[in-house]
Amino acid sequence: xxxxxxxxxxxxxxxxxxxxxxxxxxxxxxxxxxxxxxxxxxxxxxxxxxxxxxxxxxxxxxxxxxxxxxxxxxxxxxxxxxxxxxxxxxxxxxxxxxxxxxxxxxxxxxxxxxxxxxxxxxxxxxxxxxxxxxxxxxxxxxxxxxxxxxxxxxxxxxxxxxxxxxxxxxxxxxxxxxxxxxxxxxxxxxxxxxxxxxxxxxxxxxxxxxxxxxxxxxxxxxxxxxxxxxxxxxxxxxxxxxxxxxxxxxxxxxxxxxxxxxxxxxxxxxxxxxxxxxxxxxxxxxxxxxxxxxxxxxxxxxxxxxxxxxxxxxxxxxxxxxxxxxxxxxxxxxxxxxxxxxxxxxxxxxxxxxxxxxxxxxxxxxxxxxxxxxxxxxxxxxxxxxxxxxxxxxxxxxxxxxxxxxxxxxx
Amino acid sequence: xxxxxxxxxxxxxxxxxxxxxxxxxxxxxxxxxxxxxxxxxxxxxxxxxxxxxxxxxxxxxxxxxxxxxxxxxxxxxxxxxxxxxxxxxxxxxxxxxxxxxxxxxxxxxxxxxxxxxxxxxxxxxxxxxxxxxxxxxxxxxxxxxxxxxxxxxxxxxxxxxxxxxxxxxxxxxxxxxxxxxxxxxxxxxxxxxxxxxxxxxxxxxxxxxxxxxxxxxxxxxxxxxxxxxxxxxxxxxxxxxxxxxxxxxxxxxxxxxxxxxxxxxxxxxxxxxxxxxxxxxxxxxxxxxxxxxxxxxxxxxxxxxxxxxxxxxxxxxxxxxxxxxxxxxxxxxxxxxxxxxxxxxxxxxxxxxxxxxxxxxxxxxxxxxxxxxxxxxxxxxxxxxxxxxxxxxxxxxxxxxxxxxxxxxxx
Numbered sequence: 001x002x003x004x005x006x007x008x009x010x011x012x013x014x015x016x017x018x019x020x021x022x023x024x025x026x027x028x029x030x031x032x033x034x035x036x037x038x039x040x041x042x043x044x045x046x047x048x049x050x051x052x053x054x055x056x057x058x059x060x061x062x063x064x065x066x067x068x069x070x071x072x073x074x075x076x077x078x079x080x081x082x083x084x085x086x087x088x089x090x091x092x093x094x095x096x097x098x099x100x101x102x103x104x105x106x107x108x109x110x111x112x113x114x115x116x117x118x119x120x121x122x123x124x125x126x127x128x129x130x131x132x133x134x135x136x137x138x139x140x141x142x143x144x145x146x147x148x149x150x151x152x153x154x155x156x157x158x159x160x161x162x163x164x165x166x167x168x169x170x171x172x173x174x175x176x177x178x179x180x181x182x183x184x185x186x187x188x189x190x191x192x193x194x195x196x197x198x199x200x201x202x203x204x205x206x207x208x209x210x211x212x213x214x215x216x217x218x219x220x221x222x223x224x225x226x227x228x229x230x231x232x233x234x235x236x237x238x239x240x241x242x243x244x245x246x247x248x249x250x251x252x253x254x255x256x257x258x259x260x261x262x263x264x265x266x267x268x269x270x271x272x273x274x275x276x277x278x279x280x281x282x283x284x285x286x287x288x289x290x291x292x293x294x295x296x297x298x299x300x301x302x303x304x305x306x307x308x309x310x311x312x313x314x315x316x317x318x319x320x321x322x323x324x325x326x327x328x329x330x331x332x333x334x335x336x337x338x339x340x341x342x343x344x345x346x347x348x349x350x351x352x353x354x355x356x357x358x359x360x361x362x363x364x365x366x367x368x369x370x371x372x373x374x375x376x377x378x379x380x381x382x383x384x385x386x387x388x389x390x391x392x393x394x395x396x397x398x399x400x401x402x403x404x405x406x407x408x409x410x411x
Numbered sequence: 412x413x414x415x416x417x418x419x420x421x422x423x424x425x426x427x428x429x430x431x432x433x434x435x436x437x438x439x440x441x442x443x444x445x446x447x448x449x450x451x452x453x454x455x456x457x458x459x460x461x462x463x464x465x466x467x468x469x470x471x472x473x474x475x476x477x478x479x480x481x482x483x484x485x486x487x488x489x490x491x492x493x494x495x496x497x498x499x500x501x502x503x504x505x506x507x508x509x510x511x512x513x514x515x516x517x518x519x520x521x522x523x524x525x526x527x528x529x530x531x532x533x534x535x536x537x538x539x540x541x542x543x544x545x546x547x548x549x550x551x552x553x554x555x556x557x558x559x560x561x562x563x564x565x566x567x568x569x570x571x572x573x574x575x576x577x578x579x580x581x582x583x584x585x586x587x588x589x590x591x592x593x594x595x596x597x598x599x600x601x602x603x604x605x606x607x608x609x610x611x612x613x614x615x616x617x618x619x620x621x622x623x624x625x626x627x628x629x630x631x632x633x634x635x636x637x638x639x640x641x642x643x644x645x646x647x648x649x650x651x652x653x654x655x656x657x658x659x660x661x662x663x664x665x666x667x668x669x670x671x672x673x674x675x676x677x678x679x680x681x682x683x684x685x686x687x688x689x690x691x692x693x694x695x696x697x698x699x700x701x702x703x704x705x706x707x708x709x710x711x712x713x714x715x716x717x718x719x720x721x722x723x724x725x726x727x728x729x730x731x732x733x734x735x736x737x738x739x740x741x742x743x744x745x746x747x748x749x750x751x752x753x754x755x756x757x758x759x760x761x762x763x764x765x766x767x768x769x770x771x772x773x774x775x776x777x778x779x780x781x782x783x784x785x786x787x788x789x790x791x792x793x794x795x796x797x798x799x800x801x802x803x804x805x806x807x808x809x810x811x812x813x814x815x816x817x818x819x820x821x822x
Contacts, residue, residue: 130766312647342474355505
């Protein structure tokens with residue numbers, strides 16, 4: 001099924017970006033036939049000795065075997081090389097002891113082949129839940145993958161990890177520090193079952209910055225809260241969400257992790273870019289929706305309201321129908337669980353002031369809002385009028401194509 | 412739009428039930444032209460002196476003016492008569508001071524006309540949110556409504572309060588107590604924006620039992636938790652959810668409110684019946700889904716898991732596609748927030764054991780589960796294997812017709 005869906009109308013206009021190679025990282029991809037035929041479905045990334053790896057993972061109580069394995073391995077010694085192996089087509093989730101065995105078998109083979117400790121081999125699997133992963137198919141490709149390793153394989157890697165994705169997702173930033181260039185290049189996959197809880201489906205970001213584990217992990221966790229943890233396609237949280245950031249240190253530049261330092265800003269930009277690309281490839285999406293909430297009692301309350309709006313089937317179908325149905329926004333505020341006073345609510349669609357102080361604004365003309373709803377980028381702004389809490393989340397509309405994809409496709 | 416949708420395939424086979432009249436209650440309906448044309452859109456119920464009225468309402472923070480008004484009036488003196496006035500087509504929600512004015516105007520007129528205190532006039536409005544209610548249209552019909560009052564108008568009342576409903580909803584039980592008959596007859600409306608939080612859209616139940624306010628309110632609240640608070644169509648909670656139970660006492664039978672006493676059981680049955688009819692009329696529904704959870708750490712946890720499954724777009728679309736996609740059930744358990752151990756999970760579709768101890772059961776044959784998925788009534792059972800917490804909730808599938816209704820219809 002994957003690959004047969006039309007490309008999302010929200011896909012970045014320029015196509016896949018030209019991602020600069022990151023010194024210290026080599027990639028290879030191959031068609032292992034895990035589930036899909038005639039396309040690459042396994043990627044291998046080899047990381048040089050000294051690479052620091054941070055990450056975040058789903059907090060699902062039913063998380064998959066590779067996720068649990070990766071979580072145990074974070075923060076280990078970075079002296080030796082490392083590797084990341086990802087397959088698409090099968091999530092190796094809810095596969096019991098067979099799932100653990102599959103992870104151990106793959107990591108042991110990669111460890112022996114690349115001469116790195118097993119504790120430095122990270123795996124991930126994405127696709128159907130509940131079917132045993134045919135890990136021998138993956139293992140059979142490892143020698144070929146090793147031979148093919150090259151620094152410029154990131155675009156192919158982005159394609160190999162796709163499932164219901166309709167376009168590959170990549171983002172990059174380069175920053176000048178002490179007269180030298182530090183590169184950050186990353187890829188992501190994700191389209192449905194997107195309501196990340198610590199991270200989204202699969203995200204791999206590489207940099208040649210020099211940075212310690214604790215500092216990198218702190219940056220990644222903080223950034224996650226405002227990027228991957230601020231998107232939702234369908235409110236359904238995956239069992240496999242994994243994000244890894246690998247810093248090879250090959251630039252020789254020890255970066256500052258202060259909030260506004262160039263590296264921290266660039267990393268945040270890459271994560272934000274990738275997160276929004278996941279929304280742009282939301283299953284069946286035709287509109288990219290930004291939900292801005294301010295004036296809440298707290299940031300946490302603002303987040304509750306924003307996600308209540310972004311996950312509401314009635315709000316999302318109204319936007320699919322290009323209907324400025326602000327009554328449904330009121331409903332979503334009311335059910336969110338956050339503190340709210342109906343008579344202090346202000347609602348805008350784009351720049352159009354729709355409602356103020358709990359009722360339709362006297363100057364509101366529906367035709368004005370209708371113009372905004374016809375655009376591909378829709379913004380809903382809500383001011384709760386209580387305090388200074390704010391949050392912004394990103395989502396897409398809910399269309400008949402979402403139903404078609406998910407009623408017919410076993411993912 | 413209302414009335415133009417095809418009747419839900421899940422509608423009760425026998426059509427609207429023959430509801431026995433309740434001594435002490437008279438009904439009338441009329442076409443006031445609030446929004447819909449050529450159909451009754453206002454109902455008036457007149458209740459005899461001595462009628463005790465209990466109720467539950469939405470806990471939405473953006474609840475409508477009539478809801479706030481009704482909440483204030485519960486528990487007042489029952490010595491004099493009472494009335495319930497409901498209009499469809501306009502929810503009088505998020506209408507600011509104009510909404511309060513409309514409620515006051517209607518209740519004042521009804522009070523004068525029927526010679527009952529304003530504090531005994533309950534109103535409700537259902538339909539579009541955010542547009543001022545043209546309450547003069549309602550008031551203009553009151554004299555005609557009074558003239559038309561008759562004991563057998565419950566079926567017409569059920570039709571007058573419909574919006575996107577495709578069939579009217581009614582249920583009744585009669586119990587023999589001390590050699591006399593006590594009658595309970597009720598009606599409900601609701602089809603979309605159904606994720607009740609204290610009650611569902613609009614429900615009116617009438618009985619001639621003799622019972623005090625506190626006892627009736629306690630019964631209603633307890634029953635709500637296992638009936639209207641156990642259904643969901645789309646996870647979106649209405650701003651207008653209201654349930655009223657009016658006991659006229661005209662049978663002269665003072666009823667016992669013990670949990671298993673005949674009246675308590677009959678009231679629970681009527682509420683359960685009406686709640687399930689709301690699900691059966693879920694927008695676009697083709698399957699009635701029962702989600703049973705047991706073995707949870709607590710009843711509260713069981714409820715979290717059951718609603719996580721029942722509200723998951725991916726589970727609901729899989730069922731629409733008749734796909735026994737149990738991986739999505741695993742996902743929904745994992746994201747629920749409830750305590751869960753992946754390796755103790757047991758999942759069944761109907762009687763078919765799909766997964767046990769965190770993996771697919773060796774005897775599982777997908778074709779068996781596929782047979783169950785083809786039926787109109789689908790049951791998903793999950794045993795968390797932890798403790799004795801349990802919950803059962805009811806929902807429907809998510810289809811392209813739900814999108815069509817909500818992308819195109821301003822409700």
